[in-house]
Amino acid sequence: MTDVLTPDPEAPRAIAQAPDASPADVGGGRWKRAALIAVPYVWLLVLFLAPFFIVLKISLSDTVIAQPPYQPVLDLANGWRGVVDWWNGLDFENYQILFEDELYVASYLSSLKIATISTLLTLAIAYPMAYAMARAPKSIRPTLLMAVILPFWTSLLIRVYAWIGILNPEGLLNQFLLWTGIIHEPLYIMNTETAVYIGIVYSYLPFMVLPLYSSLEKLDETLLEAAADLGSPPWRSFWQITVPLSLPGVVAGCFLVFIPACGEFVIPDLLGGSETLMIGKTLYNEFFLNRDWPVSSAIAVLLLLVLVVPIAIYNNIQAKELGGKA
Incomplete structure (x- = not known):
């Protein structure tokens, strides 16, 4: 006579008694996924967007015989006034x-x-x-x-x-x-x-x-x-x-x-x-x-x-x- 497999009546109780994942584990998994997704964006920011904005800034400057050979140059030593002067000097x-x-x-x-x-x-x-x-x-x-x-x-x-x-x-x-x-x-x-x-x-x-x-x-x-x-x-x-x-x-x-x-x-x-x-x-x-x-x-x-x-x-x-x- 062939044995018939029957579900274990204790299985649901064991599953119900199994401890759920803690909030710390869930939060850690989310941070890991976020860090993994952020890697290509950081890569683009550092190696593409940042150099592009530097070139864009220089393209809005004027040529001068100096070092560096363009003006205005952003001078943070003057504080907010230096930022305003730099912004006003940009043109197309x-x-x-x-x-x-x-x-x-x-x-x-x-x-x-x-x-x-x-x-x-x-x-x-x-x-x-x-x-x-x-x-x-x-x-x-x-x-x-x-x-x-x-x-x-x-x-x-x-x-x-x-x-x-x-x-x-x-x-x-x-x-x-x-x-x-x-x-x-x-x-x-x-x-x-x-x-x-x-x-x-x-x-x-x-x-x-x-x-x-x-x-x-x-x-x-x-x-x-x-x-x-x-x-x-x-x-x-x-x-x-x-x-x-x-x-x-x-x-x-x-x-x-x-x-x-x-x-x-x-x-x-x-x-x-x-x-x-x-x-x-x-x-x-x-x-x-x-x-x-x-x-x-x-x-x-x-x-x-x-x-x-x-x-x-x-x-x-x-x-x-x-x-x-x-």
Whole structure:
């Protein structure tokens, strides 16, 4: 005869007699959770908001030949009067200069153009790479990922200098093309925007490949099989299933490439020459050569607003859409 398990009649009494958690334990758990949540906010405050407000303060100052090279300077030794004098000395003159001087307007527009074209070129190259990696056998995917990450083991400056040796009129590229007979005279790629595009696409290609690979690798292949069973050709399945499901990776990769490309300094300075206008070079010249800290700070603040505000708006829209779907 099979034994039947019956509930223990003493169990409810034991549970009822078990001591509850003390208020001190509950309060301690809340403090631990609050401390854990506060860590990223403290990190942002110390390493982002505090430096940003310092730069914002300098951007509202005036240039002087002194140390530091701007005024007014907040002097707490004078008490409240020093704070009032500092506040009254702030103005928006530097931001007015940015909109009135054609150099700064041209630098912003050129940076946005170069960053946009570079991002599109990077996406066009990275998507096939990420798709091939996601469809490769699982045994070789780690090796392919390692090959994508491998350039990060070398300094960016060294990699850019390597491109100088490749793109020079006497460089490896021209020597190879002349040897094969494709061209009969050297190509002048250095000190042009073409060289800047090449440098940016090469340097930021992994930032586009990795998020794309992450999205494509998670793609449910049964969806493609179902589409094929229903008579959908491969190209239509790609455009109607694969591309829409990989859009989060596309957006993330575009942001990761576009944002640093807008403020890039090393690549346009070494490969683009003196005639290539980008806001990173202009900021460097104002800060280190002209020692105009207020104007260079205004350039940095405006560039940050141009890049961060659209991203914040996009994230807000995405959060609302996800909340509506939920």
